[in-house]
Amino acid sequence: MQLYNIIINNLRRRKSKMLFMLLGIVIGIATIVSVFNVIESMKTQMTKQVSEYGINVVITPDSGGLTFSYGGIILPEILYDVEQLTNEDVDIISQLGSKDMIRIIAPKLISVEMLEGGQKVTVIGGNLKQEFQIKPWLTIENENSEASLTEKNIEGFVPADLIRQDISVIELSEDQIIIGSALANSLKVNKGDTIKISDNQFEIKFILSESGETEDHQVLMNLKTAQTLFNKPEEITVMDLSVDYEAGSEEVLLAEIKENLPHVQVSSLRQETLKRDEMLTRLVRFGVAVSILIVFIGMLVVGITMSGSVRERTREIGIFRALGFRKSHIIKIILSESLIISFVGGVLGYISGNLIASYSGPIFIGETIQPEWRVLVLFISVGLSVAIGLISSIIPALKAAKLDPAEALRFI
């Protein structure tokens, strides 16, 4: 005979009341778990979208002035007269602790130059392989574009692998460039023609197919060529990174970059996307509000149930006290009961919350959510539930301990 015998036996006797309390906790925890599961899945979905976009992290000099737009996301402005990025910074990035997360580093020098006719054009000097890899929408206009167009119509789209294979062909010598299709049209130039940029002649080696992105209006050349041409031998304007989110923590990577390159500004497209997504922000707010409400209601349910239980057991507690139970024993009995129920409630709530999320996935995000049995979430669910159970039972437990045994046994 130990205290737990009393606890277990009492729980068994008060099945219906205890089940009611258990149900309350399960529903509460399940709701919280499922809401945050849906939010988590939305985040994952967005991360996937951002990953598919190619560029995930952009490193620029630390200040405003020039704006960059990536697939509709506009990054803060950059000024030119601040400490610039250099080739050395590229090496530092490629040697970070989290370097395995970085799939592609695409450094480039960007400059606005005047063409012969007085037209201004943005010139990008970059490592072309990385540039084409990180911007999957960049493709070279095919020799026999008619044929490839019909092929496209049949196939629907060009698989990413095919584009990648093209990349090996893309090589430029010092006096060769690639230009965007819109620019080619406005200049009325073709493949093989030459144009003059900053008093230097360049042969147009390739023309990009129309992508609808800014590259349609730009000139691409080798990084080295650009650095020599503009007389900025070491300078980099911006570094685009492609990051594998599955290989590690984005937060760690960003922190490492900041630590090793304190003078730069690091922008994460993923975080910008998550931050800017209205739906997600609202859902998170909703989730937090619902959780607070549930915690509050949960505490009320537990508090009322346990208070009722203590009131019903007044006589019993009087007997325990008369038989030599200390106040602390009484507190232990009441809190343990609540602990057991809220623990079980936390576990069941976690399980049902995951299941609810996976079944309600189609309603919220339009696809099934695979139930994710994450241990951390289990710990949080159980922790929250136990906290609710214990905190709201403190007052009933103290009330029980304070019961005057003489009084409790008087009217019997």
Added chain:
Amino acid sequence: MSEIMISLKDINKTYKSMGDEVQALKSVSLDIYKGESVSVMGHSGSGKSTLLSILGALNPPSSGLVEIDGIDIYKLSQERLADFRREYLGFVFQQFQLIPYLTAHENVMLPLTTTKRSNREKREMAAQVLERVGLKNKMNRLPNQLSGGEQERVAIARAIVNAPPLILADEPTGSLDTKTGDEIMELFQQLNKEGLTVLMVTHNPDNTKYLGRTIVMKDGRLSDERLNLN
């Protein structure tokens, strides 16, 4: 009959409830010796249960000194007082006061629950006293599966399982028929013969013949009417 078990000196107890004051005990002094058996009689409201609860370390007096086995019990801390009840006192309440969801065996083990004995020892001790009160074969029943007399026996077994020197009983036979009541009284008599000090509140004058001394209470005082009753 030399050593004093209970010593009450000038006990007063005043209950205050909503401005009303009831003086339940008025200047009560009393000595009870080790091995004595005492019945407490008196009209309803005369203060018998109050006296018992003060002796039972459950209800501090408004003034006066309560010593049990030489210990000034109301000087003890709350937790030590609980330990004192467990080690020194066996309560037998009116209406038995068994815990309905525990078996007879478990009910008897209650005073042992918070002690450091092994589970096996606890079970054996409880089984032994249940055998002593003649209920060995019914010890796994719940209280509502036992008759009134049997429940009373369980309550007595629970009071003595810890081998306390003092038994306090408040109308233990109040709800039993005469025959069963007599059996219970014989059990108390037996326990007293084995050395326990017994103090029992009773309304039934027939019970007094099983016990040694009778004290009578009247309006919160010890009365001299005892001679009349005897």
